[in-house]
Amino acid sequence: MFERLFPSRVPEPKPLPQPNAQLALGALLVRVAFADSNYRATEIGQIDRILSRTFNIGPIEAAKLRATAEALQRDAPETPEFARILREEVDYAHRLALGEAMWSVALADGHRHEKEEIQLLAIETALGLTDQDIEDLREKATRAR
Template identity: 70%
Template structure:
């Protein structure tokens, strides 16, 4: 009876990890995938593959990292803070490769979405990529669709 009158509170969620390059990249990949308010299995799988390949992780470790990135994306700072971390920690060539990887996430479901593309281009600009590199990444991604 007391349980009904005084239900137990859910435990406080675990604190969010401090963003680093891994978490910032993962959160941005999740943000691109969620831009159209759909988060499909193909996008999740593509994010896991990118995280595994980029950070030399086993599949289970990549999935755990993605889960942390999902939580961080929901509750953490905006795109400028994530991109600033990546600009400080990753050289231009690798940031350009990250832009290409983000296109792979945006198109993982096999269709174009204006909201995802707009979010992705905003991220590429914030990463400091040139207009030429952004256009080339977009063209390459769309020709593979």
């Protein structure tokens, strides 16, 4: 009887949107934060601030964008695909700024984690940043800490 009233259908998941520059950046920021297997509130807050500031959106829109990016990074393309989108749509100077923003997420919890640094290096390389710029970003981020 209850089965007729409440059929046990699992709702179909909503399809994920095609990645664009906003979602690609969000997914990479989330990927950095997840790299050490700890996704902390400080990292989430930092991601939301970066998305809000970068795309000139309010905090609620930034949180929605981050939530979509979380699902996308979990179920969608690998890092090189997200980086390709950003390389095609964002000039070098702004990609460099994105690298700096990613370091701020990695260090938001107050600790350096080898897995996050490995993930960052992969992302920075995929973004097409030079070795010297990558080293400068690391030095600047760790010095500011």
